[in-house]
Amino acid sequence: MLSNPRVRAGALTLPLIAFLGVTFIAPLGAMLWRSVHEPLVADALPQTLALLEAWDGLAAPPEALYRTAAGEFQQLQASRALGGVATRVNRVQGGSRSIIMRTARELRGTAPASWREAMIAAHPAWGEAAIWGAIRRAGERYTIRHYLNALDLKQDIQGRIVAQPQEQRIYLKLLGNTLAASAAITLICLALGYPLAYLIANAKPPWPNLLLLAVLLPFWSSLLVRSMSWIVMLQKEGVVNDLLVALGLVAEDGRLIMVYNMIGTMVTMTQLLLPFLILPLCAVMHGIPPLHLRAAASLGANPRQAFLHVYWPQTLPGVAAGSLLVFILAIGYYIAPALVGGRTGQFISNLIAYHMQYSLNWGLAAALNFVLLVCVLVILVAYNRLVGIERLRFD
Amino acid sequence: MLETADAHVEFRGVTKIYDRRTTAVQGLDLDVRRGELLTLLGPSGSGKTSCLMMLAGFEMPTSGEILIAGQSVRNLPPRKRGIGVVFQDYALFPHMSVSRNLAFPLRVRGLQAAQRAERVQRALRIVRLEGFENRLPNELSGGQRQRVAIARALVFEPSLVLMDEPLGALDRRLREEMQFEIRRIQQSLGVTVLYVTHDQQEAMAISDRVAVFNRGKIEQIAEPETLYEEPERAFVAKFIGDNNLLRGRILSAEGDICQVETSGGGGGTVSAFQVDSKQSSGTTVLAIRPERVALAPAPGTYRNEFDADVEEVAFLGDHLRLRLTVCGSSDFCVKIPNIVGHGTLLEGDHVRVGWGVTDCRALPDEGLLD
Known part of the structure; x- marks a missing residue:
């Protein structure tokens, strides 16, 4: 088999495939798995959950359930594992954590005759169905809860899928904001980058190299530095405001707020992503003979017609490649919104990071990630329909 | 105009x-x-x-x-x-x-x-x-x-x-x-x-x-x-078609015809058609088409007849191409149509060549041959 040169040549790509598998596909799979697989509660409260399974949810919970639950709570508390369980129940229904923790504290070391009364005495919520329903849901080993959550939905006590209360709907709006801002950034990049790319592709030496250097120069400094420098530029006492005030365009007390909001995010990201649009566009424009515009002129076309019918259509593969690159990079962008976005200029990635680092709700973070991934795939498919992915040229 | x-x-x-x-x-x-x-x-x-x-x-x-x-x-x-x-x-x-x-x-x-x-x-x-x-x-x-x-x-x-x-x-x-x-x-x-x-x-x-x-x-x-x-x-004589270009000095001119002594030594005097008839002395460039040169002409046919040495013979299908030494030039080219086959002439042979006055044009010397 290895004597076949094509097989041997193909074997050279094996390290790359292995690398992709280890660094990309495996983590992606793990992430997806984590977004639907949540075994912690199920492993911690096996007997309680078995009893809850038998309970119809309408009648009063039986004494056996109280006894089993209290027993397992005490065990977990002893091994300091109860906090994690309570947190997960809390994610299903707010307030559950304090109920569980307080009850476990009060029951510590006791052995009452009626566990039911003791637990209700510790917290009256145990007399109602809600907390038991929450435990049962949190105990599901496989769950779509995180996806519902990511889409501003939830399951009510009867298991029906309903919208979150108005004040808790944040993810869809943020996703919408992210997509809209990314689209706007892409368009701004295109408007700024197209003429520059044309200049680079058509100027006389040494200008192309100098301009290209200017485009690439920012890459030589850290992403952080570039983002932070925009704070210097845009802040209230910053360069831009000073200039506007000095020119009398803006009153001293009317300095513009351009940073720590969406404007700051968009300005910064436009600058950071511009090279990703210019480079592929430049490559494509380089391949278009300047003779074509002369030919168009000799055939009677005015400059507008020559551009519209002859030049622009030939740059479309570059436009498509560049704007796709910028858009996909933008919707996953994290660092610029985190630094200069303030409260209103956040992207969905910042919330994912929040759930990874602070709320430690990795399941939800993974689900949000997957929603983002689906968005990208949908856009790719749409692009393919519109432009044809095989026509993209990055060379 | x-x-x-x-x-x-x-x-x-x-x-x-x-x-x-x-x-x-x-x-x-x-x-x-x-x-x-x-x-x-x-x-x-x-x-x-x-x-x-x-x-x-x-x-x-x-x-x-x-x-x-x-x-x-x-x-x-x-x-x-x-x-x-x-x-x-x-x-x-x-x-x-x-x-x-x-x-x-x-x-x-x-x-x-x-x-x-x-x-x-x-x-x-x-x-x-x-x-x-x-x-x-x-x-x-x-x-x-x-x-x-x-x-x-x-x-x-x-x-x-x-x-x-x-x-x-x-x-x-x-x-x-x-x-x-x-x-x-x-x-x-x-x-x-x-x-x-x-x-x-x-x-x-x-x-x-x-x-x-x-x-x-x-x-x-x-x-x-x-x-x-x-x-x-x-320049035109050189650029259009093949031409033998010989540099020489005008000895005398009479009407359209001038006598030219070719440089390079060993050459005789060539009679040529003078393009610029006002020139009666100085250097000139002679242009002779390879296909207008006759091999072994009957004596007296042409005003210009010289002895030549065959340096090279190339068979090119429809014609033969000879490189001769004549009038002091060792790069003189002659084309003969392939009518009788080749093999009659070999490198090192001596042959007599001739061409007419009108097939030999004396052109202004612009230093092209330097």
């Missing part, structure tokens, strides 16, 4: 200097007659393409004036000149089908779809490419692309068409075929064509007249036969 009414295009003292340094065209005067196919022929860098680009409007003359139909075009942008241009690399628009390429000049002129379709069909018929309407340029062969480029330059019915080395990218067989094709189209439509090439055979094959360019100037402008038979400049 021609009368102005006859001239379609006139260059009047046109000079083009690039970057204030490189002179591409120098004080050029040229008339292109209506309906003729005039070829600008010359080595690369001789200024012929610059002339074309200035006429098309892509370059501005540094000084001088270009007139089309008697009107100066100095302030006319390319798109308003109404000149069809066939570019060296065709410059077909790769994202448009053949018919959309052809319809482009009609579309920008605001023609209706029905009219466009009709004109496109007619143009395709002229270049014999019916049935290729929906192909993209990269689905065509080189020759077909060439035809599309020509059709596109003709489809809006210009009276003047410029062709810049249009056959440069084609192989020899196709090139010859297309030469006839271009000639046929030009004559059937009666358009004026200004044609640029560095290939002298191509120029001879298709042109009404040929202007030989050298260093931004026209050396000679004439019909192909005249250019070949009666070159007036050493």
